[in-house]
Amino acid sequence: MSDTREQILEQIKVQGDLVRQLKAAKESKEKTAPSGGGRVSSSGAPAQRQQQQQPQKQQQAQEQQQHEQLHQIDEEVARLLALKATLGGDAAPTNQKFTLKTPKGTRDYGPQQMTLRQGVLDKIVQVFKRHGGEAIDTPVFELKEVLTGKYGEDSKLIYDLKDQGGEILSMRYDLTVPLARYLAMNKISSIKRYHIAKVYRRDNPAMTKGRYREFYQCDFDIAGTYDPMLPDAECVKIVSEILDTLDIGDYVIKLNHRQLLDGMFQACGVPADSFRTICSAVDKLDKSPWADVRKEMVDEKGLDEAAADRIGEYVRLSGGAELVEQLLADEKLKAVPNAVKGLEGMKQLLKYCSIFGLDKRVSFDLSLARGLDYYTGVIYEGVLKGESATVASPAKTSQQNGEQANEPATVGSVAGGGRYDNLVGMFDPRGKAVPCVGVSIGVERIFSVLEARAAASGLKLRTSDVEVYVASAHKGLHEQRLKVLNLLWDAGVKAEHSYKLNPKLLVQLQHCEEHQIPLVVVLGDAELAQGLVKLREVTTREETNVKLEDLAAEIRRRQQSSA
Amino acid sequence: MSDTREQILEQIKVQGDLVRQLKAAKESKEKTAPSGGGRVSSSGAPAQRQQQQQPQKQQQAQEQQQHEQLHQIDEEVARLLALKATLGGDAAPTNQKFTLKTPKGTRDYGPQQMTLRQGVLDKIVQVFKRHGGEAIDTPVFELKEVLTGKYGEDSKLIYDLKDQGGEILSMRYDLTVPLARYLAMNKISSIKRYHIAKVYRRDNPAMTKGRYREFYQCDFDIAGTYDPMLPDAECVKIVSEILDTLDIGDYVIKLNHRQLLDGMFQACGVPADSFRTICSAVDKLDKSPWADVRKEMVDEKGLDEAAADRIGEYVRLSGGAELVEQLLADEKLKAVPNAVKGLEGMKQLLKYCSIFGLDKRVSFDLSLARGLDYYTGVIYEGVLKGESATVASPAKTSQQNGEQANEPATVGSVAGGGRYDNLVGMFDPRGKAVPCVGVSIGVERIFSVLEARAAASGLKLRTSDVEVYVASAHKGLHEQRLKVLNLLWDAGVKAEHSYKLNPKLLVQLQHCEEHQIPLVVVLGDAELAQGLVKLREVTTREETNVKLEDLAAEIRRRQQSSA
DSSP: HHHHHHHHHHHHHHHHHHHHHHHHHHHHHHHHHHOOHHHHHHHOOOOHHHHHHHHHHHHHHHHHHHHHHHHHHHHHHHHHHHHHHHHHGOOOOOOOOSSOOOOTTOOOOEEEEEEEHHHHHHHHHHHHHHHTTTEEEEEEEEEEEEETTTTTTGGGGGGOOOOOSSOOEEEEEEEEEHHHHHHHHHHHHOEEEEEEEEEEEOOOOOOOGGGSSSSEEEEEEEEEEOOOTTTHHHHHHHHHHHHHHHTTTOEEEEEEEEEHHHHHHHHHTOOOOHHHHHHHHHHGGSSSSHHHHHIIIIIIOOOHHHHHHHHHHHTTESSSSSHHHHHHHHHHHHHHHHHHHHHHHHHHHHHHHHHOOTTTEEETTTOOOOTTTTTOSSSEEEEETTOOOOOOTSSOSSSSSSSSSEEEEOEEEEEEEEESSSSSHHTTTTOOOOOOEEEEEHHHHHHHHHHHHHHHHHHHHHHOOEEEEEEESSSOOHHHHHHHHHHHHHHOOEEOOOOOOOOSHHHHHHHHHTTTTTTTEOOOOOHTTEEEEEEEEETTTTTTEEEEGGGGHHHHHHHHHHH | HHHHHHHHHHHHHHHHHHHHHHHHHHHHHHHHHHHTTTTTOOOOHHHHHHHHHHHHHHHHHHHHHHHHHHHHHHHHHHHHHHHHHHHOGGGGGOOOOOOOOOTTTTTBBBBHHHHHHHHHHHHHHHHHTTTTOOOOOOSSSEEEEHHHSSGGGGGGGBBOOOSSOOEEEEEEOOOOHHHHHHHHHHHOOOOEEEEEEEEEEOOBGGGGGGBOEEEEEEEEEEEEETTTTTHHHHHHHHHHHHHHTOOOOOEEEEEEHHHHHHHHHHHHTTTTTGHHHHHHHHHHGGOOOOOHHHHHHIIIIIOHHHHHHHHHHHHTTTEEEHHHHHHHTOOOHHTTHHHHHHHHHHHHHHHHHHHHTTTTTEEEETTTTOOOOOOOSEEEEEEEEEEOOOOTTTSSSSSOOOGGGGGEEEEEEEEEEEEEEHHHHHHHHHHHOEEEEEEEEEEHHHHHHHHHHHHHHTTTOOOOOOOOOEESSSOOOOOHHHHHHHHHHTTTTOOEEEESSSSHHHHHHHHHHHHOEEEEEEEEEHHHHTTTTEEEETTOEEEEEGGGGGHHHHHHHHHHHOO
């Protein structure tokens, strides 16, 4: 042992010298080198700009070099600390200089959370597959240009990668733009695909509410040239099936139409070039009262007060098929072709939703706007209601909206989507469009709700599937345990044991109770001499002797009878 | 329609003006602004350095502003192009200015690849669960400091995120360092966890061989203070179970021990501070012949020629338990405590592997080094053999190694891992160690092998699970289709239909044949009037009339009888 220790001490000495040399070299360079770019004379004349870039490049190269030097020092210091750590005990220094944490807005999933999460994702995939979805996956980052111009005001939330030479990359912001890129790149004109993956937004995290910077999206999209509202209605049906199967409480699916919104803006006197920005303001109605949104429209976005008030009248409305009829008869709206088209689409959508048994689940809601630029038709959002609140009945017409005080508290949007017929065309060299409609499930919020519920109930989920634990009754049996384990594993039985040579029987049995493992095989010399092992049920503590060669089959038999 | 078009044209005009204004503003600024930092006088005196940073900061702020300006212009141009695209047809410009591709070294997975991939991952998870693994997940990026000093020479391959204000982040390089961070942060001293996720390396991609910049790792690790080689041997067993269940051909699991390597280097006369760098050179023996590796040791790493030649003698050796005995008797090695300890560990490991039935699968191989710095004990690597090559029998002693010409061609490493007892301690403020051993499955290479095989066989995998297609025999039945679909979905049947109002029957039946959908429900007025539908088997074309209320049950019955 002392040899090893001496060797490590020697390595530490050498590594320490290296770090000191590097630091000294850095300092002497800083003293002698001119501060970068300092000698460049100033002149704005365009003809000289080319030449001026030369020293700038030199400066950049110098900075790059300094950067690399610092990086090398960091690396070597870390290595030194690692060496010191191998000595362990008192000799180990405080080698952790930064707070141990995950990046802002992100979190780890431990076994409990993963079990919960996997259960939710499995149920969602089941629904996607029930509707014929095929899976695809795309890289976590894209060429930055792919994301440019797709997200409107939200584009500032995109994570960029550092320029380390080569392509300029950004982390995906959603799964919709990568899908559009995939379809255009591979010239696919129809697909029904689902995609479950993490997306990234440099937003202000609110982790208790399930708002993260890294979060899962579960998307289902139908691409292809089809007849109106048939794929759209199926997406709404998928949202309802998922929220039903997850059993997370009462919900409503709000529906609206971008063409109707545009038509309404036009009817209210909003200039055409302000449609998108006014739409962004309306989108905030789920979080802010109308007074604030009106203020944003008028003060920040320069909308005429009268126009804002006219919008205010419309966005209070929600209801069902009868609201569509009411609006089709509205003098201002029926003069605008876009509005009429949107309303006719809504009428058809509501009819299909009715066939799908969703009358009590959907609500045509003129305050629904959705933030993203790329929607062109139907938009929808699944919203959880507070536990005590009941779902607003779409049969009653013209309910008050937008006035938050009158509304039951909601835990927020858990699904959203809509039609985007032009996004794929933006990627196609000849602008060839592939009409798409899709939905994205906000599973993080669903996890949050279910985690809070699990925490409140105090229920602990099983986090492993182990069926049998192989235990030693006394010392000296570890090789026998390995033989039995090998036999079980080869028969496909999920089995584990203590990784100690001579664990105490009580400790082994306690492990089984804590981890809810149903069966234990207890090995002892007396039984082994006869080719037998004890099979014990953990809950009943009932024990039976079983022949070693029958063990796997006996375990299978018990599982089937207990299932 | 003309109204909408006119509106869009108006929006295009406005947006075009905005872009022109922004561009003009940028140009006029460039003409009048001084070129950044140009007026700073040069002086290296330390006392003045502080003040010089002021203008540099100004320059940075200016550059930042210019950057944002450019970003805004890009955004607005993209929006303009998007508007133009909505006009469609001839009016749509060539709006794709960059090559449509995924970032270098990455790829999309289409439905065929996803089906293959999901099958592989499911099998791997099954093995992990058979050994009692619990799942965890960590964020795709970490604080940069978490990764610093962990990867030795490979740290240059780490992807960094751009500094957008806030924390400095890097993409994870493997799943091992995040696990160590997770254990230290949560003060977990024992866990058996698996983690399946993508990792990122700015390496030179070789995509046909399955070497990507974004790729999946499937890791299984056992953390905790246990008796020697019990968890280690189980990791080797897991590798063999996975490679067996995936059925990708003949393989060998090479074993070695870092303590033995260090002892061997010491015995050969390598200075202690060169152990890691010489180890990196040995690691290249799977790709380069001994002559090249020797050259690297002597020419680049300054090793004594005689020492290199002594190493050359050892790294040619591979075998089984008898090779351990031979080396325990080796004069040079038995004088070095580290070497003896490593050999004793190998002896125990080989014994456990033998109990697990792995005699023909494992090979003690002195040329195996593994690149990463953090290993402290056993290391192993699962290597696929070329189709025509047979696995080297570990029963035969002292085979020639390192001389590539004599070796059968291998398609490379598909699994690797080892023991790392100090990594968690590097994150703990008091250096508290948690011993760990683990294995990582290189699934991308496995996908590559299986994809090539699938392509060669011409077999097409089913990419959706649809059980029933609902078809119209004639016009005007789309609402009836929706009713039948709703009934099937609510009963949990996987069903789809055409999203056309009036699709041709032949087209619908062809869709079923192409997509291998086993059953079709054919709706027609005559049958519907009697509450009946036709149920047709796609392969046999056999048709039966079924009552609508019995349909779901009848489909379930047929599935069970055909399964």
